[in-house]
């Protein structure tokens with residue numbers, strides 16, 4: 001029966017993560033962006049929220065219930081409302097672990113998933129994006145050829161978070177016409193981690209280009225399951241995170257507009273400001289409902305490619321609109337880095353690019 | 361728990377109305393668009409059977425309590441059902457949907473503000489006999505959005521037994537059918553004292569054919585032409601004193617149990633998502649038609665390809681689909697809140713703002729995408745584009761609903777944010 005009210009346990013997740021995001025992430029966000037680094041303690045503290053465990057089914061050592069994707073979307077919105085770079089950094093291991101849980105073999109799970117769930121934060125990561133303007137996940141340039149019971153992997157990836165110190169990467173590649181994913185230990189011969197990248201936003205999350213120069217991989221390092229649905233899970237994660245960023249920007253701009261005075265009254269009392277805020281709120285809610293529906297379909301095992309793609313596309317446009325208006329509502333102050341809204345605008349523009357950096 | 365599963369009765373109803381739309385409404389849609397002012401009898405006679413069988417409640421929600429097998433109350437789905445019905449009928453033809461006989465908008469005002477005796481007296485007729493309409497007349501030539509500024513006067517007659525109405529109402533949906541062409545009625549909002557503002561504005565029931573009530577004009581409209589939109593003049597129009605709905609007292613609405621002007625405004629919380637639902641019905645008609653039309657000509661939408669590989673048409677269609685779904689989900693959120701008995705004024709206005717805009721965006725895009733064919737009257741797309749446009753205007757314009765949303769979000773009164 002249709003309902004837009006989170007369940008009790010989901011509400012608990014929302015409340016807990018919201019508190020963590022506002023008390024622990026938001027206060028660090030400015031400096032983390034300026035210094036291009038995440039304090040290690042916040043990852044340790046965040047790990048204790050058990051969010052990764054929420055995404056992994058019980059049979060595989062997690063505590064996920066039948067709405068894992070939805071709960072993941074709820075948590076990501078809250079994290080991103082605090083700070084998306086720190087939030088994604090915190091959930092980075094999920095980009096490695098969730099694909100294993102959904103499409104991995106028992107041996108792969110035993111080798112990588114179990115220790116991760118039993119241990120502390122470990123920077124396991126994934127490599128999907130390729131650093132070209134026409135990056136296309138359905139036609140990857142990174143390719144692997146089968147040769148006996150080995151694969152030979154070649155290609156260049158970008159936006160690979162923590163590639164410098166991750167023990168292993170989940171590398172997406174094309175095998176013939178198929179989309180595939182391989183577990184690649186970082187110290188494999190032929191793996192070269194290049195310079196750290198500089199981006200407009202998401203600066204607290206260190207990312208690198210990584211070259212795979214004829215890397216030999218055992219056949220057992222390929223994930224046996226279908227890989228396309230993982231992209232849908234990432235699209236939902238991106239949509240939910242965009243909602244979080246937008247909500248943070250909206251709430252900030254709203255509070256600002258209520259207290260900032262011009263011409264003798266709060267600027268919010270002008271329709272041109274009030275209507276912008278009304279539209280921001282409407283669009284945020286609209287995007288959230290689309291993300292929820294796509295997540296719900298994933299959880300139900302229904303086809304979700306269309307819904308996930310549309311939710312992500314909608315959220316991409318929404319978050320840019322909302323953060324851009326937040327900057328406008330703060331006027332000149334919106335342009336100053338001391339205030340968070342310009343950072344949110346920098347982050348918002350990246351959402352059409354961020355595929356693979358988060359997953360539910 | 362968050363859930364997107366539709367209850368079976370709702371999906372069944374949508375399917376049924378879909379057939380009605382396809383077989384009864386669509387084939388006559390162009391005719392009534394070309395013949396403005398003619399009653400769409402194929403539809404109205406057919407739907408009247410159903411409306412009458414339901415005691416005349418054409419578009420009021422079933423809010424009765426139902427128990428499941430274990431004696432627990434079942435979740436109410438009255439407004440959810442209603443939104444789906446309105447959406448599906450508007451998919452068939454929005455103009456005809458607006459011309460549905462029954463208690464309608466006038467009935468909603470009676471329901472919201474009348475005493476039990478008045479409800480019985482005025483609403484009974486919709487369960488028997490020939491088709492009848494009711495209408496709601498608020499707007500005047502000089503006052504639309506600013507409803508508190510209406511000037512139509514109501515004075516007591518010298519013997520105190522009648523109200524005498526004087527004034528002019530415009531843009532009354534189904535006004536001719538309610539006031540003149542059937543044994544219906546018009547709920548007329550008039551003031552007992554123009555200096556007393558909202559508190560003195562009261563609803564009065566004027567029976568069809570009452571001397572002094574005159575339909576002076578039928579508007580010629582951009583769209584929804586199967587629905588009549590009338591101007592009605594009241595000249596010393598005498599009605600029984602008992603036809604004032606609710607209390608005669610000039611009060612702020614709170615002390616009269618929320619049934620005065622403020623109470624009536626609250627009924628908009630229920631009707632706005634339904635206007636939004638109607639908008640979505642037109643949007644879905646346009647979208648489905650466009651997608652099917654293009655698919656038959658070899659154009660399909662791919663969802664997994666990145667932006668740079670999407671064709672311009674794909675990009676438009678994807679945007680239309682996403683916008684459509686987003687707006688519909690906002691409507692569903694507003695009606696489920698209504699069913700749960702929660703205050704939904706914010707959600708209602710949000711859904712109205714969004715759907716009012718999205719319906720027009722989609723319908724206009726559809727005409728654009730199909731080029732010379734889209735623009736031609738051989739298809740219904742150009743009509744749907746015209747039909748869609750009203751939804752951002754009546755039941756509160758887009759601006760007025762943005763005001764309502766903004767006031768709620770900012771905690772402002774109507775004086776602080778105007």
Ligand SMILES: Cc1cc2nc3c(=O)[nH]c(=O)nc-3n(C[C@H](O)[C@H](O)[C@H](O)COP(=O)(O)OP(=O)(O)OC[C@H]3O[C@@H](n4cnc5c(N)ncnc54)[C@H](O)[C@@H]3O)c2cc1C
Nearest residue numbers: 496497498499503504505531532533589754755757759778
């Ligand atoms: C087909 C049709 C059917 C209708 N049916 C009915 C009916 O059954 N019963 C009934 O009573 N009425 C009905 N109406 C009237 C309808 O509700 C009004 O037309 C509508 O509320 C707008 O009023 P207006 O036309 O006087 O515009 P105005 O109020 O003059 O508004 C003009 C413009 O100014 C904007 N505006 C006004 N105030 C503000 C503000 N404070 N801030 C920002 N912008 C503002 C409006 O949004 C609009 O864009 C119908 C209208 C039509 C066209």
